Amino acid sequence: MPSNSESGGFLRKLDEGFRAAGIAPSQSIICAVSGGPDSTALVLGARQLRRRYGNLVVAHFNHLARGQQSDGDEEFVRQLCIQNEIPLHVGRAGRITPTLDENTARQERYAFLTEIADAMDADVIVLAHTVEDQAETVLLRISRGAGIRGAAGMRPSRPITTTSGRDVNVARPMLDINRTEVVEFLDSALVAPRHDSSNDDWKRYARNRIRHRVMPELKALNPNITNAISRFSEIMSSNLDFVETLADEVIETASTNEPNTLMRRHVAALHPFLQAEILRQLYGSVAGPDSQLDQNHIVKLLTLISQGKSSRYHLPGGVLFRSDHQHFSVYRGNDSPPDLSPYPSPLSGTKVLPIPGSVDIGDGYRIEGAVSSPATDFGSDAACEAWLNPEIAVAGRLEVRNRRATDNFNPLGMCQEVDLNKFLINAKIAASWRDRIPLVVSPSDGRIAWLPGIRPSEWAKLPSDHKTALHLRMFVDHSEDTIPDGVNP
Incomplete structure (x- = not known):
């Protein structure tokens, strides 16, 4: 194993990366190890930090894409774990795929890792992406037209949902570590990692083209291009954090x-x-x-x-x-759609609204009516309240029903009646709501006095010289006991 002086810088950065990713000492950790330099350095470094991160296992997935080379990678990881007394879980692809594409390989690995996370009830899956990987990822995403989220690159930690529906954190504690530091750490540990020959194929794989063709050209313009791109991604990540916080606040309000x-x-x-x-x-x-x-x-x-x-x-x-x-x-799509309507289900018939009193109109909704002084402050729920002429109540009652095909409505502020359906369409009332609106009507001639949540009628409006008003209110009854119809609440 490397001496303290040789490995101190790498281990310090790795420990800082673990902390930045929010990994706690008590958590169970899965290290994804391919056998390449980065993941080998990750598991050896985590092994040396065992006093802080002791609950550690290794997961290796063999894609079977490179024949004996793939099997050699698996054997290397197996021996590495035996020598360092680290439990190992190995997964294998269901079939040999010599021309495996990047997305399929990634999906297979993640499916295996989340399966292991479920099996051992792990808290964190740790991946060995370095600062160079971050720069390549940002460039690749920008080349595909990414916005701020793509430009923010890979984050130190993010949740992923396992097959059982459990959320597990995917952590990347090496995003501030470069490949030179990885090689120096492995050299000091006298460990020769595996080399994946597919990483040299820049014609087949887009990431390799970025690594072997694009990055060298950019380094000719700026020798410190890797760190420059890393700083850029950190700025974008900070901006994204700000926008996400604003979005959280709006979602809570709305x-x-x-x-x-x-x-x-x-x-x-x-x-x-x-x-x-x-x-x-x-x-x-x-x-x-x-x-x-x-x-x-x-x-x-x-x-x-x-x-x-x-x-x-x-x-x-x-x-x-x-x-x-x-x-x-x-x-x-296979769930019941949210009920967006502010109205109860359609009524089975006509309901009587006693004045004073209230009526149950279904689904916990009630409409109540009482004679009182006219309001001067209508409040935030004014659309579900109305102050009307108390003389519209016939024999101390009104009626509540749903719309009929022949209904007309004389909206407040208009001098004539209009077809109710056309009025609702022009008022942009959703089609699915229209048959659920509990119309408050006159029991003598059926004329509509109030459309709760929308508008009262012109003919039922409160005269300016009246000192009393008929106060109508539609509300959701949150009390444990339903108020019987006709009883003052």
Whole structure:
């Protein structure tokens, strides 16, 4: 093993990386080890830090893509773990794939790592990405048109969902360590790591093209290009943290009682960049933290929010976006859609509203009426309250029912009646809501006096010289015992 003087710098940085990734001494850690220089240095360094991080195991996945070389990598890792008394878990691909692409290989490794994490109830999966890997990742993402999230590069720690649905942190404690430091540490430890010949193939693999063709050209412009790109990614990461914090605050303010459902008015006026982050967070909370939306999906969703129309849009991973004039939500397509309506289910018939008194209109909603002094401060729930002419109550009662095909409505401020359905369409009331609105009507002629949450009628308005008013209110009854119909609340 290396001496303290030879390994001190590497171990100090590695320990700082563990701390920056939020890894606690009590946590169980899986080190992903391929046998290459970076992951070999990671596990040997973690082994020397065992006093702090003692609950350590190694996981190695054999892709079977390079024949005897792949088997040699597996044997190297096995002997490394035996010599250092570290438990080892080995996984193998189901079939030999000589032309394995990068994305498939990554998916296979992550599936194996999360399976091991579930089996041993591990808290953290540790990967050996270095500062050079970070620079290559940022360049690769920028070349594909990434935004701030891609430019922020790989983060020291992020959650990933296992097959059992459990969240495990994926940590990268070596993002401030360069390959020269890795080689020096391994040389001092007298360990010769494996070399993956596929890392030399720059024609087949995009990352290798960045490493062997692009980075040398950039170093000719700036010999310190690796650290420069790393600083750039840190700045982008800090900016992203700020935007994510703002998005969290908006989501908290705009949330409704339905999961992953926001009030549109809290979001529609924001800058599109912040709107996009809110959408990404909503989508991630449904599809999983490792899922992402591409820019085409974001642009489409921003358009739907701006329009404020009733709409549905399919997103990757079986996720649906649904919106109307007041709300939008993200949910799994096989789940029941969120109930965005501010109204109860349709009534089975006509209900009597005694004055004074209240009536149960279903789903915990009630409408109550009483004669009182007219309000001067209408408050934040004024749309669900109305102060009307007390003389509209016939024999101390009104009626509550849903709409009929022949209904007309004389909206407050208009001198004539209009077709109710056309009025609701022009008022941008969602089609799914229209049959649920509990209309308050006159029992004598059926004329609509009030559309709760929308508008009272002109004919029922309170005259300016009246000292008393008929106060109507629709609300959700949160009391444990339902108030019987006709009884003052």
